[in-house]
Amino acid sequence: xxxxxxxxxxxxxxxxxxxxLSVAAFLxxxxxxxxxxxxxxxxxxxxxxxxxxxTKEIRLREPIVAPDALIVQDVTLFKAIDVFLGLKDSGYLxxxxxxxxxxxxxxxxxxxxxxxxxxxxxxxxxALKHIGRPVPNAALLGAFAALTGTxxxxxxxxxIHEAFPGAMGNANIVAATExxxxxxxxxxxxx
Amino acid sequence: xxxxxxxxxxxxxxxxxxxxxxxxxYPITPQTHIVEGLGEMVRLxxxxxxxxxxxESEFAALSVAIGASAAGARAYTATASQGLLFMxxxxxxASGLGLPIVxxxxxxxxxxxxxxxxxxxxxxxxxxAGWLQLFAESNQDSIDLHIQAFRIAEELSVPVMVCMDGxxxxxxxxRVDIPEQAQVDAFLPRYEPRQxxxxxxxxxxxxxxxxxxxTEVRFLQHYKQTLALHLIPELAAEFSGRFxxxxxxLLRTYFADDAEMLVVAMGSINGTIKxxxxxxxxxxxxxxxxxxxxxxxxPTEALRRLLAGRKHVxxxxxxxxxGMGGQLANNVDLALRNTPAAPQVHSVIAGLGGRSITRxxxxxVFRRAVxxxxxxxxxxxxxxxxxxxELHHVRKVRRSGPTAENLLRRxxxxxxxxxxx
Amino acid sequence: xxxPTATATANQKLHFxxxxxxxxxxxxxxxxxxxxxxxxxRSNALTCGHRACQGCGEAxxxxxxxxAAMRATGGNxxxxxxxxxxxVFTTPYPETSWQMPWLHSLFGNAAAVATGVAAAMQVKxxxxxxxxxxxxxxxxxxxxxxxxxxxxxxxDDVLYICYDNEGYMNTGVQRSSATPPTARTAxxxxxxxxxxxxxxxxxxxxxxxxxxxxxxxxxxxxxxLHDLExxxxxxxxxxxxxxxxxxxxxxxxxxxxxxxxxxxxRLAVECGMFPVFEAEHGIVTSSRKIRRPVxxxxxxxxxxxxxxxxxxxxxxQRLGHLQAIADRNIVEYKLLEPEEEAG
Numbered sequence: 001x002x003x004x005x006x007x008x009x010x011x012x013x014x015x016x017x018x019x020x021l022s023v024a025a026f027l028x029x030x031x032x033x034x035x036x037x038x039x040x041x042x043x044x045x046x047x048x049x050x051x052x053x054x055t056k057e058i059r060l061r062e063p064i065v066a067p068d069a070l071i072v073q074d075v076t077l078f079k080a081i082d083v084f085l086g087l088k089d090s091g092y093l094x095x096x097x098x099x100x101x102x103x104x105x106x107x108x109x110x111x112x113x114x115x116x117x118x119x120x121x122x123x124x125x126x127a128l129k130h131i132g133r134p135v136p137n138a139a140l141l142g143a144f145a146a147l148t149g150t151x152x153x154x155x156x157x158x159x160i161h162e163a164f165p166g167a168m169g170n171a172n173i174v175a176a177t178e179x180x181x182x183x184x185x186x187x188x189x190x191x
Numbered sequence: 192x193x194x195x196x197x198x199x200x201x202x203x204x205x206x207x208x209x210x211x212x213x214x215x216x217y218p219i220t221p222q223t224h225i226v227e228g229l230g231e232m233v234r235l236x237x238x239x240x241x242x243x244x245x246x247e248s249e250f251a252a253l254s255v256a257i258g259a260s261a262a263g264a265r266a267y268t269a270t271a272s273q274g275l276l277f278m279x280x281x282x283x284x285a286s287g288l289g290l291p292i293v294x295x296x297x298x299x300x301x302x303x304x305x306x307x308x309x310x311x312x313x314x315x316x317x318x319x320a321g322w323l324q325l326f327a328e329s330n331q332d333s334i335d336l337h338i339q340a341f342r343i344a345e346e347l348s349v350p351v352m353v354c355m356d357g358x359x360x361x362x363x364x365x366r367v368d369i370p371e372q373a374q375v376d377a378f379l380p381r382y383e384p385r386q387x388x389x390x391x392x393x394x395x396x397x398x399x400x401x402x403x404x405x406t407e408v409r410f411l412q413h414y415k416q417t418l419a420l421h422l423i424p425e426l427a428a429e430f431s432g433r434f435x436x437x438x439x440x441l442l443r444t445y446f447a448d449d450a451e452m453l454v455v456a457m458g459s460i461n462g463t464i465k466x467x468x469x470x471x472x473x474x475x476x477x478x479x480x481x482x483x484x485x486x487x488x489x490p491t492e493a494l495r496r497l498l499a500g501r502k503h504v505x506x507x508x509x510x511x512x513x514g515m516g517g518q519l520a521n522n523v524d525l526a527l528r529n530t531p532a533a534p535q536v537h538s539v540i541a542g543l544g545g546r547s548i549t550r551x552x553x554x555x556v557f558r559r560a561v562x563x564x565x566x567x568x569x570x571x572x573x574x575x576x577x578x579x580x581e582l583h584h585v586r587k588v589r590r591s592g593p594t595a596e597n598l599l600r601r602x603x604x605x606x607x608x609x610x611x612x
Numbered sequence: 613x614x615x616p617t618a619t620a621t622a623n624q625k626l627h628f629x630x631x632x633x634x635x636x637x638x639x640x641x642x643x644x645x646x647x648x649x650x651x652x653x654r655s656n657a658l659t660c661g662h663r664a665c666q667g668c669g670e671a672x673x674x675x676x677x678x679x680a681a682m683r684a685t686g687g688n689x690x691x692x693x694x695x696x697x698x699x700v701f702t703t704p705y706p707e708t709s710w711q712m713p714w715l716h717s718l719f720g721n722a723a724a725v726a727t728g729v730a731a732a733m734q735v736k737x738x739x740x741x742x743x744x745x746x747x748x749x750x751x752x753x754x755x756x757x758x759x760x761x762x763x764x765x766x767x768d769d770v771l772y773i774c775y776d777n778e779g780y781m782n783t784g785v786q787r788s789s790a791t792p793p794t795a796r797t798a799x800x801x802x803x804x805x806x807x808x809x810x811x812x813x814x815x816x817x818x819x820x821x822x823x824x825x826x827x828x829x830x831x832x833x834x835x836x837l838h839d840l841e842x843x844x845x846x847x848x849x850x851x852x853x854x855x856x857x858x859x860x861x862x863x864x865x866x867x868x869x870x871x872x873x874x875x876x877x878r879l880a881v882e883c884g885m886f887p888v889f890e891a892e893h894g895i896v897t898s899s900r901k902i903r904r905p906v907x908x909x910x911x912x913x914x915x916x917x918x919x920x921x922x923x924x925x926x927x928x929q930r931l932g933h934l935q936a937i938a939d940r941n942i943v944e945y946k947l948l949e950p951e952e953e954a955g
Contacts, residue, residue, distance in 0.1 A: 019197070019364045026195035026366055034364040059329075059462030061359050062549045212735040213728060242731040246724065247762030254721035254759060258692060258728025261715050264735055266728065284717050388690045388713035388729060390741055397693075397716030398703035 001054040002150050003064045007083045008073030011043040013137035016163070017071070018049035020141055023159035024151040025053040033058040046080055053150055067091060069148055071140050073123070075104060084109055091117065092148050096136045098122040116187045119147050121179050130175040131168070142176030146183035153180045192369050198330035198360040201367045202295060203228030205334035207238045208375040209293075209341045211267040212382075213259035214243045215252040219274040220307045221357035222297030226269055249274035253281035253294070260290040261396060263387040265341065267292070271357055272299035272313045279317065286321030286412065288397060289386070291344035291351070293337065294322075298458065298509075299357040300544040304595040308545020309357040310509040311458065314486070315518045321412050323351040323419055324487040326457040328443075330360055331367050335438045336484075338370070339426050341379055346422060347415050348385045354486075356459040358545070370434055378433055416488040423485050441490035443482040444497065446472060450479030452503040452557065453534075455494075455523055457483045460507060460541070460548055467553040478557060483519070494526040501534040505560050507553070507571075509542040516568045537564060541571035577601040648680045648841050655682035655711060657689070662709040663701040667870025669860030669877060670698055670775040673834045674746065677773050677858065680841040682712065684848035685742045690715070690729050694722035694747025694756055697782040698775060720755035722747045723763035726770040734769070742848060746773040749790035750780040752857075753817045760817075764824040764853045771847045771854040774817065777862035785865040789815050792885065793937070794930055795917045797865070802920040811933060818889075821855040825894035828854040833888055834861070835878035839900065843890065859886045867916025879911035884938035887945040899945040908935045 004021065008014035015036040022034035030053050037048035050064045069092035070083060077083055087093070093113060095101070097120050101110045110118040121143040123136030131138075138160055145153045157173045164172060194201070203225045206214075214233070216226035230245075232238035242259075246252045249270050256266040270278060275296060285292050296314055300306040314324055325340060327333040333355045340351040355361060386396060400408055424440030431437040445465050447453055454464055461482040471478050481497055483490065498504050504527075508519040515521070520538035527533040537560040542548045552572050559565075577598050585591045648654050657678035664671035682689050690713045693699045699716045702709040717725045726745035733741045745763075747756055752774035763770055779797050780786040787797040793811040796802040800809040821829040827850045832840040840858060847854040861868060861876045868876055880886040881900065885908060888900035909931055912918040921927045921934075942948050 022364050023195045026193075031366055032195060032364075035359070036362055058365070060466045060550070061363075061459050061463050063547050065549070213731045215728075240735055242735050244727065244731060244766070244768075246727075247765075248758055250721060251724040251727075251759050251762050254717060254724035255728035255731065257717050257721075258715070258725035258730075259732040260728070261717075261725075262690065262729040262732035262736075264728075264732035266732075280718055281721060288717070388715055390688045390690065390713055393711060393713040395703055395705075395708040395710050395714045395716075397699075397714075398705040398708065399700055400705065 001052055001058070001060075002068045002148075003066070004051040004053070004069045004071065004144075004150075005064045005067040006049045006051070006071040006073065007077050007081075008047055008137075009043075009077070010045045010047050012047075012073045013135050014047040014073060015049045017073070017137035017141060018051040020137070020156065020159045020163060021051045021144070021151065022053070023162065024141070024145075024155035025051075027155045027158055028151060030055060031058050037063070046077055069144070069150070070094065071144060072096060073136050073140060075099070078104065078106075090114060093118040094140060094144055094147055095120045096123040096140055098125055117147075119143065119183050119186055121183055123175075123179055126175045126179055130178070131171040138172035139175040139179035142178070142180035143183045146180040147187065153177065192371070193366060194369055195364060195366055197224065197362060197364045198333060198355065199224030199297075199362065200228045201330050201369065202333045202337060202355065202361075203232065204369050205337045206267055206293075206295075207232050208370060208372055209267075209338060209379055210240070210265065211238075211293075212241055212264035213256065213266045214241060215246050215255040215266070215268040216243065217246050217249050217252045217268075217270070217274065219249065219271050221299055221309070221361045222269040222271045222274075222295060224361060225295055225297070249278040250281055253278040253285060253292070256292045256294075257281060257285050257288065257290055260285070260292050260384075261288065261386070261388050263382070263384045263389070265345075265382045266290075267294070269295035269297065271297040272301055272307075275313045275317060276301060279320075282317050282320045282322065285350045287408075289348045289412070289415075291341075291348050291382070291384075293340045293344055294350065294352050295337070296352050296354045297357040297361045298354050306544040307357075309359050310543045310545065311354070312510045312543075314352070314354045315510040315512070317352070318487060318518060321349070321416075322487060323349060323416065323423075323485065325351065325353050325485055326483065327353065327355040327360060328459055328461045328482060330355075330363065330365055331436065332438060333360060334367055334369065335430065335434065335436055338375055338379060339423075339430055339438065342426055343419065343422055345382050347419055349412075349415050349419070354458065359459045368436070374433060378430065419485070419488045420490065420492075423488075439482065439484050441483075441485045441493050442497075443484060445480035445482070447479035447481060447497060449477065451477040451501060452505060452560065453479050453481055453498060453501050454505045454507060454557070455481045455483060455498075455519065456507045457486060457519060458509070460509065463548060463550060464507065464553060467550045467557070470550065471554065471557065476557070486519070486522075489522050489526070491526045494523065495530060498523070498527060498534055499530050500532070503537060503560050504534045505537045505539060505557055507539045507541050507548075511540045511543065511568065520568070535564060538568045539571055540568050546572065574602070577605065645838070647676075647838055648683050649676060649837070654679045655687060657682045657691075657710065657712045658702060659709050659711050661707065663704055664697070665862075665864050665870070667861075667863040667873040668697075668701075669834045669862060669873045670748065670777055671701070672837075672873070673775050673840065673858040673860045674698055674773075676834075676837050676840050677746075677844045677856070678712070678744070680844035681742070681744055681771070681848050684845045685740070687712075688741045689713075690733075690741060690743050692717070692722050692726040692729060692743065692745045694745070694751030695719035695782075696748040696751050698746065698748065700782060719751050721759050722751060722756055723770065723772055724759040726772070727763050727766070727768040730769045742771070743769065744771045744773060746775065748781070749774060749776040749778060750788045752776075753789045753815060757817070761820075761824070764821060764826050764855070767826060767852045769851050769853070771844075771856065773844075774855070774857040775860045776857050777860045777865060779862070779865050781862050781865040789813070790817070792934070794921055794934060796920065797917070806930075807920045808917070811930075818855065818857050818891075822891040822894055822896065824853070826853040826855065827851070827893055829891040830856045831859065831886070831888050832856055833859040833877045833881055833886060835874055835881060836888070836900070839888070865917070867919070868914055872914055876911065876914060879906060882906045883908045883911045884942040884947055885911060885934075887941045887947060889945050896945070899947055901949070902942070902947045905948065908938045
């Protein structure tokens with residue numbers, strides 16, 4: 001079972017991201033379970049969502065305490081909460097930022113992870129460029145596909161298209177694709 | 192059709208397949224997405240021949256359903272927590288009148304303190320109200336139980352509450368198989384009421400009943416529930432034949448054949464318990480599970496047959512009768528009444544107000560039931576530290592302040608203390 | 613001004629004054645204006661043999677209202693009843709007085725249950741079947757108020773009839789939000805410096821109904837049963853939410869003589885305490901004019917619930933206060949202005 005925890009703030013599509021990821025996995029004939037950290041629906045508040053992906057039925061309903069991958073949609077969260085809690089040593093880290101891990105003083109965290117398992121992507125910039133709104137989740141899912149290989153970019157694109165048919169969905173798919181390709185290039189360079 | 196979708200939406204689709212004729216909608220977290228989904232289907236014309244009514248309270252929601260059902264329409268509503276309490280009078284009324292309304296309960300804690308998260312206090316508060324209560328383990332279960340609920344309700348002329356854990360199921364997106372309309376139509380015939388308001392054949396419904404017949408009315412209500420003990424498994428078997436999925440009837444078991452310890456639980460926690468059982472069995476621990484699907488009627492006989500002869504029964508439940516103990520544990524105790532060499536029953540209260548129930552904690556408590564059995568109820572993962580401090584404070588200070596707020600402050604202080612270290 | 617010598621025609625209001633009373637025999641009016649009750653074809657929706665008290669205003673009002681509604685709908689009518697006197701005295705099972713489909717659910721939900729019945733008829737394609745909800749003032753203005761307002765604002769196709777006897781009579785005469793100031797009830801006893809119900813409380817649900825902008829609101833009284841029938845017939849000719857509040861004296865709760873029910877109902881109108889009016893879509897369209905004005909004391913004095921106002925030379929201050937309420941109604945509803953000419 002592969003477990004993903006997504007951190008962000010209300011309004012950034014954190015819950016949608018987990019759902020889209022679960023749909024992408026479903027489209028690849030896998031079992032997936034997506035669920036939010038349940039709370040009141042307020043803009044800007046820290047929000048966590050979860051996604052489990054497995055080849056067999058998922059029965060477990062505890063929150064993800066030891067994630068295989070972390071997606072951080074908002075770097076301001078590093079000061080607010082311990083987003084890295086429970087991250088496996090073999091885990092993946094994907095951060096939405098146009099800064100480097102060094103700039104964010106995250107080098108010690110990255111150092112604990114296997115090479116090529118941590119990557120930053122300017123998902124908000126990509127979202128603004130392609131979608132016109134600062135909603136980074138689609139771009140991050142494209143990047144996530146490239147980073148972990150848990151799901152394919154085509155599946156992510158199809159999941160986005162199913163949820164948001166039309167121009168908005170297409171713009172998100174473009175953002176996801178660009179983020180995906182950027183991460184592929186980055187990981188290839190790193191390796 | 193296989194689909195990856197949110198539990199509420201999957202449930203809404205299942206309800207739409209049952210062709211409800213009157214739907215009463217009132218928002219309360221966490222069931223709201225279900226009625227929202229149904230509202231969309233009515234607007235889009237996907238759910239035809241259906242009156243979707245936005246009411247002003249839960250009390251009105253169930254009251255409108257009562258009127259609709261008595262006038263011969265298939266009626267549905269959904270609620271949770273405070274909403275169920277607000278409609279409590281109508282809950283008893285619907286069952287007393289024998290109206291086959293189906294209602295989803297998105298299980299949520301009851302306040303005060305106000306809490307929107309999952310537990311089973313709401314369902315337990317209405318356990319004696321004369322409704323059947325079926326508990327879903329998964330979103331697939333929710334779909335399948337709702338379809339069966341309409342059939343059971345209408346065959347017996349009794350209301351049915353389908354309980355699905357708030358957030359854990361309602362807001363979880365997972366793979367579900369949504370049946371075809373034709374399949375559901377074949378399983379669920381048109382609603383033919385046993386009593387109906389019809390100007391062609393006028394009847395009075397709802398007369399006052401005095402001591403001369405009240406006991407008999409209640410007895411027949413109870414008798415209907417005993418009939419449900421047979422009907423629920425029968426329909427589950429028929430459903431399984433038609434749809435290829437078994438909801439288990441009254442209860443479902445997991446490695447129960449040979450286990451020395453049987454866990455008894457309801458709802459979505461059964462999934463986590465199964466994973467825990469797999470791990471413990473791998474360690475050689477003899478443990479199995481009984482998942483109660485039908486809490487009302489309570490499967491007393493079936494449960495007694497399963498539990499008799501075991502060494503330990505651990506009841507894990509998300510509800511608690513203050514001053515008494517776990518309601519499910521009490522019911523399990525009752526099932527074992529007068530059973531020779533009855534197993535030791537261990538009561539675990541867990542997941543109140545949305546507290547996560549983890550495999551780690553379950554491992555610990557199942558082992559402890561053997562090694563260090565306790566009396567009464569064991570509160571899983573209880574924070575004894577803040578309780579101790581609060582009790583000390585209450586003893587010391589007369590105007591000790593509001594308990595909930597005091598505990599939250601202590602929790603925050605403890606967190607800051609930990610961060611400082 | 614209507615020419616008093618003009619012959620009564622079908623579209624004119626009744627103006628036959630009999631000496632000493634305001635009643636008029638059906639034989640004096642054309643067939644078309646005769647009451648529903650005068651017809652041998654009346655439905656007897658609420659038939660005799662029920663257990664109401666002698667002189668019960670509610671039983672009278674309900675019988676006239678239901679038969680009129682039955683006639684208006686050709687018998688295609690379903691009634692929902694709130695808990696209360698009407699519910700209890702009509703269904704001492706195995707006997708029932710209802711010769712029509714009738715449902716009692718709870719005290720506070722009659723309006724919502726009726727919404728459900730109407731929705732079922734709509735969805736079943738039985739649009740000819742209409743729905744009435746009914747209850748006393750407690751079940752309407754107090755405990756059922758939320759459901760009532762919800763039914764109004766959704767404009768559900770329900771006629772709600774409130775039988776207003778100004779208190780919780782079924783439970784032994786307690787105060788409701790329709791109880792008038794100074795009235796003695798079991799919970800506003802005639803004791804202390806200001807005996808009875810206090811001033812400055814209560815509400816006018818007819819006015820609140822008007823404020824919902826629903827298609828039709830009316831008040832009526834058992835003192836004018838022709839008018840009551842006419843309003844019910846009119847209401848049944850309209851779709852959407854409708855409300856009629858009928859003033860029904862209660863000999864038990866008011867401490868009045870059983871034979872005084874009609875007289876008291878009439879005095880309530882004639883003194884201005886109970887304004888009789890109609891409103892459509894949020895606007896008051898007409899009011900029933902006072903024919904022979906009387907001071908409020910004349911209405912209050914025969915009722916034991918107001919006896920304390922007349923003890924020891926009388927409580928002129930509080931009687932004056934009550935008169936002021938009546939006078940305000942007279943101005944607000946133009947109860948003393950001349951009848952407007954019908955077009």
